[in-house]
């Protein structure tokens with residue numbers, strides 16, 4: 001943490017929040033508060049500069065045009081890259097995940113330059129991947145099975161300097177049997193749900209990165225767990 | 240109207256028979272099955288059934304069923320009006336509705352947003368009403384900027400008069416390619432899909448207490464409306480400056496907006512407000528929405544809310560606390576299978592009243608309410624939920640699409 005408060009920065013809710021992405025912010029806020037960690041969230045509209053003193057930066061999903069607009073504005077701003085160099089964490093979902101890479105597919109599938117925070121490249125796939133997803137997380141991260149909902153046409157190729165976040169059990173993810181990726185404290189995924197509501201373990205991973213600690217005190221996860229059990233049971237039961 | 244060609248007549252008759260069969264066997268109201276059979280037999284049927292009628296198409300992500308109903312009631316002042324009253328809003332439903340009432344000189348059709356360009360192109364409708372565009376069933380619906388672009392292309396190609404909500408920037412952008420437009424200031428409570436300019440992507444400047452909006456970076460701005468629903472008043476100002484109290488039986492701000500659009504549409508057919516307001520006020524419920532049913536001495540009222548904008552409008556209609564509310568959420572095909580949208584709804588307004596949660600995806604909603612700090616209890620179904628509430632009095636139920644239909648079925652379609 002940079003200061004006496006955990007600072008969450010939600011990047012461009014006016015362009016990238018199409019799929020309930022606010023939920024990721026709310027879950028992080030609540031998990032911090034329930035552990036008596038003071039937390040402050042800054043909503044940064046696309047006309048405004050990115051504050052560089054944040055601890056966790058969140059990017060959500062969005063349509064093609066807003067995704068291109070967001071990438072262009074973030075590149076011009078440059079603040080997110082400087083925050084990452086300084087050690088901030090990033091959690092990026094779907095359109096946000098694609099645009100933190102070096103390139104992604106635009107409205108007609110044309111390549112569009114990304115922000116280049118991590119070494120991934122995305123392009124338009126053959127068909128839309130829509131549905132529930134289940135994936136086993138890289139054991140290094142100590143996060144339980146992922147559950148979420150994907151809705152995208154992207155195929156994402158991971159460069160040598162990033163690791164897959166997980167391997168898919170059900171669903172498409174990156175398109176090669178893996179889902180999402182991470183590099184340092186930058187983590188991206190196709191998962192909606194929202195991802196941190198369905199996967200509080202992932203939320204705690206981000207919090208522990210931001211706090212610079214190995215583990216966090218446990219909190220009551222009754223409703224998260226009941227939803228996870230129901231979703232995982234239903235989706236895996238259909239197999 | 241002129242005679243349909245023989246093939247089309249036969250197809251329409253076949254459709255009607257199938258619809259009657261479907262109703263008789265209790266498998267539904269017949270509005271879709273009949274149309275499907277008709278369309279298979281004669282794909283051009285919709286064009287032929289629509290020809291020689293004065294046709295209004297109504298589209299939006301919220302309010303189209305109710306607005307269709309209000310306009311239908313208004314135009315009845317002029318003569319027979321065919322309509323798809325049960326919300327079967329794709330071409331098969333349109334064929335059924337038109338075949339069912341082949342002699343009616345007027346027709347008002349609710350149209351699914353995705354099908355509007357196709358249906359407009361096929362029917363050459365004289366009037367199109369556009370209410371709003373907001374996020375809706377993201378896993379199956381087109382993205383709304385893309386949808387608005389398709390609407391623009393469609394309006395550029397036909398001569399149709401559009402009646403559009405000028406307070407919704409995306410609707411305004413979509414309507415602005417039409418050859419003539421009546422702009423109605425009908426309000427926009429849900430703004431989370433219109434913070435950016437659809438023309439250039441720049442920020443739209445707007446204030447909480449004002450419907451006006453303008454792009455900071457280009458010339459795109461709200462057109463001057465000729466009909467205005469006054470903020471915080473049940474009053475519509477017509478193009479001559481006269482004020483009309485709506486006094487609808489249907490509750491809430493969203494229905495006042497629907498009423499304002501209906502008045503503007505009626506006037507396009509030569510019907511001033513004085514001639515149609517009484518008819519709008521006679522509408523009490525629409526396909527089960529807003530009706531109350533007596534059950535175990537409780538007055539249970541049903542509200543449908545399909546997407547975040549709809550939930551926001553439904554909250555505005557709730558009776559004040561401590562009237563309890565039952566929330567029901569499913570995620571079947573027509574609802575959208577992704578429940579992420581629950582996180583776009585601000586449930587904190589429900590604090591301070593008993594809240595019960597049901598539906599097939601009640602655990603998604605339970606977690607959402609837990610994070611929002613809204614106390615609640617889970618229930619198997621509406622009856623189970625009601626059983627845990629104080630005896631007597633009112634209860635409001637807000638449900639999304641298939642949950643709503645299940646509750647109606649539970650209540651024996653008494654509503």
Ligand SMILES: [Zn+2]
Pocket residue numbers: 436437438439440441454455456457458459
């Ligand atoms: Zn602009």
